[in-house]
Amino acid sequence: MAGDEDDDRYRAPALDKGLDILELLAGVDGGLTQAEIAKKLDRSPNEFYRMLDRLVRRGYVTRPDGDRYSLTLKLFGLAQLHAPVRRLVSYATPLMRELAETSQQANQLVVFDRGSAVVIAQQEAPDYWGISIRVGSHISLFDTGSGHVLLAFRSPEERQMMISEHLRSTDKPPQSPEFFARLDQIRERGYEMMASMQTAGVFNLSTPVLGSDGKAIAALSIPYITLVNAPQAPDITRTTELLLAATEKLSQLAGSTVKQAK
Template sequence: MARFIEDHMTDTTDRYRAPALDKGLDILELLAGIEGGLTQSEIAKALGRSPNEFYRMLDRLARRGYVTRVDGDRYALTLKMFGLAQFHAPTRRLASLATPLLRELSQRTRQANQLVVFDRGNAVVIAQQEAPGYWGISIRVGSHIGLFDTGSGHVLLAFSSPERRQMMVAENRDTGAPARDIPPALEARFDEIRARGYEAMPSAQTVGVTNISAPVLSADGEPLAAVTIPYLPLVDSEGAPSMDEAAAALVETTTALSEFGGCSSEGETFVSE
């Protein structure tokens, strides 16, 4: 923390100073390197200032969704900046890179599929492939879907670190979704999802559909995205893959995407830490 103070002291020779902006950025940069958050007094001490100087700034950052209170009086970063980056060029590259693999997956399974990322409290569809036949479940690109009642949401939560999962839930509350904690039964299900490598659950929105979802992982094991097949049994299609066969093909696809190491064809990372 002493290193942070040394590196972030106000530069008195700076010609175009913006003290309020500097103060807000100092807070964000400080919290980015702290697990578990800091109190207002701890933030002030780390930055060499009076605690009263940060009350309004912390209030504004919280209201804009950049920080959130944890454990009562501690402030921690949310994933809002991560979410803002998601819809920058790296996410478009992710969707572009995934498209041929998702197209091949739809042909192999005869099912539609979607690529889903976490963005500012929601799971958001950023790409989708139609089923090759007459029938399939389609979700519009840009649709916001639930974190707690969809296969994509379960996978994004299950494969995230406990700290990141906590921030995702906090951001979900900030979007106006009903305030809730993760039930113990769902936490236990996350263990099963990680052990199996994918989620398979009845759709909460469409009768007769089973959502099969698997993660696209970054090099450090955090989920970049989820790929979901809304599996619809095809009773009149001889030789159509079974649900287990579709799940196996899905895992092969997400493993192939993960093996790119979270990098685009230009060698740039999809998501910056």
């Protein structure tokens, strides 16, 4: 009894209500209306109006269809900042170092975080020349290989949520049907290869690090440059093969059993 009394003494009803909503929405597809949320939680709809408004304004919940509430990926992004990311980087570091040596190219590891693709680890090229992106850099989902891969290896609903969050943090316009068709092609092929839209002469090679559910938890990318002073360096085809092999190893360490394209 004493334990129950202590639990009641330290209750925070508003916090409990917000957590109830988040936990409920996390377990449904397609979202719920305010009335449906109230019914499932056995409460009056009026009890949830202010809480839902605050969750929407803080970016945890969205209303893509006007009257239905769905979770955004903000909680996922927050989770990326803690132990799972540190563990992923610790797994990735030796593989990224080996990849830099065998490919003679720099590489970086990128995750989705609150509307942006964020570099969480990078490995310099072993020799004089290479393209590096600083850890902590925020890069676009729309015009980078890493961004394309992070979107391609997610469900259509998750893609839309990621894009919605990205649009709120940038002034970029919504994407065309051709863009989504490209994402489907990347998923089928297993990787992205595209000319850099930021630096002339660079090709973005990007592959997904897959979790146990077969979805991308990160992208491992090489900004490939042709090394004219290193004739024995792997060409772009061989470099892509090395990149795919590295991400397959990293995906296995992350718990994936999905075979990646070769």
